[in-house]
Amino acid sequence: MPAELEIGLIAVMTAASCAVCGSLLLVRGMTMTADAISHTILLGIVLAYFMAGGLDSPLLFLGAAAVGLVTVALGELLVKSRLVSEDSAVGVVFPLLFALAVILITRYASSVHLDTDTVLLGELAFAPFERMTLFGMDIGAKGIYTSAGLLTLDLLFVCVLFKELKTVSFDRTAALVMGFSPALLHYLTMALVSLTAVGSFDAVGSVLVVAFMAAPAATAYLVAESFGRMLTAAVTAAAASAIIGIRAALALDVSFAGAMATAAGLVFLAALIAAPKRGLVGAYLRRRRAGKRSR
Template sequence: MSSTQVEIILIASVVALSCSLLGVFLVLKKMAMMSDAITHTILLGIVIGFFITHDFNSPLLIIGAAITGVLTVYLIEMLQRTRLLSEESSIGVVFPLLFSIAIILITRYAGSVHLDTDAVLLGEISFAPFDRMMIFGLDIPKSLFTGIVILGVDALFVLIFFKELKLTSFDPLLAATLGFAPVLLHYALMTLISVTAVGAFNAVGSVLVIAFMIGPPITAFLLTHDLKKLIGISSLFAVFNAVVGYFFAMYFDVSIAGSMALITGLSFGVVFLFSPREGLLSTKVRRKHQKREFAELTVLFHLFNHEASEDEAEEAGVWSIYEHLNWSQAKIQKIIEALESKRLILIDRDVIKLTELGREMSIDYANSIFDR
């Protein structure tokens, strides 16, 4: 593997880590779509900053992007507070408005300069290693240095304000009651998200920023709800998606950014289906097991209820019990076979009887019902 390939993987991994780190709190705040709005509307701040400085390397571009990101959040929440629009509708108004202004400014006044909307949206990470800088005697890509600095700032912010972020994410009212400033922390988070997005623009584009910011956190959320584990698992998925996405792109000779976004979606899909905690298939299997277990307990309780009664032969008969439970004969036959295999019942002259173990389980089930 060449040094250029290693640098591409490092740049993508650093960007993915910084995006997923902040994305965890967006997911917890149920503001995932806010990342889509911010990563597009900050283009307006970049354009205005460029028109003022005429320098793509000016820090004013990042400042302008951060201000536009915060403005986006403020306008969306202002519309939402009127109760006339939902959050989705507010995003649908503010996001196209600010983004379209940026596009018009670019096409009208920046047609002769290298400020391309396609590059901003889609990015081209394969070119990132060729824009280099010297730092402490090392010749490294600018995108890698910028990504490391932003990742460091994001990690430091989360580390310092971890308890406050945790509290404001799960219970902002309690945070305000305890004396925290949830609004201030909220806008600080949105500012960092804006800075992280603009720092990743040159390397990966806004589409991949959205994928990295939301994909790994929602994937991790299907595996755990513990915040520390959530951040750790999200970070692992972020790096995994970046690395595997790169090799996928090399193997099939396709877009690197597109491949990374694809792997992000596929990894979520796999966890969504097979997660032992909340996976679609595992949930269906668990519900099926619970349904079968409930049916078995129902049969045991029915047998216990009619044990030693005058109508036991009719109520607990192998060929008549299904009529009293209003189930199909095929269903009751499967349950009887399962209970027999567990030694909870035995059949005596076509009458189903409880074993001692089955009787104990029936009593426990009855007690649990009455205890409620």
């Protein structure tokens, strides 16, 4: 498989799984959490690294996901005190955990290949160098398998729990009265977001994780009239942004991450202007029509 195709596949699948998670976060007004989790998981990686003694252990994955959950749980603890709002609570927790991770790395692991740059700016261009081998045979880039696995997990999650997630995001009280535990669904979702963030880190780096958890979901929110369509629209927008970004990066010889994040922003801008009902143009035309009628 040519390297460009491998890069493209990894980018599209990672973007799509981030978009699914991002949509779940957005409808609960929790997009900020994506930013928080994508930083605090570094602490999980560091702690797991100390325990495992290497960078190849699956412990790193689990540790990172666990700290993602801890971030959310600590934030909620603060909210329950009624002293801070939900957004500020996340804002208080995440720099603390992130700073702790940075201190641990500089103090005890400065000689290891574990500085913030490598962990935070995973490099898509290098993804084809990490190979997956089965019985000594090269079966493609490792990133393809992790991103495909994550995407499958994310899609499975929203398909199986579609009605439960829709209910709890739209009307939490009704979900509670109907017997769908909002707390359980909340933590399952957060676990999924953490896992996806950790997995995507490796392939595309945290800046792209944040961009793809925020932008495609926001785009979809502008165009979709139902929850199901929002999810498909988010995945479509994410895949399109990834492909446009990669093409642009190859043509202009710039970084993949930068081009993809820019593409995701531009796709959102296009939707903001041209979305049929909530777009700026649509709103302007509606206002003008209403103005004419009242005259």
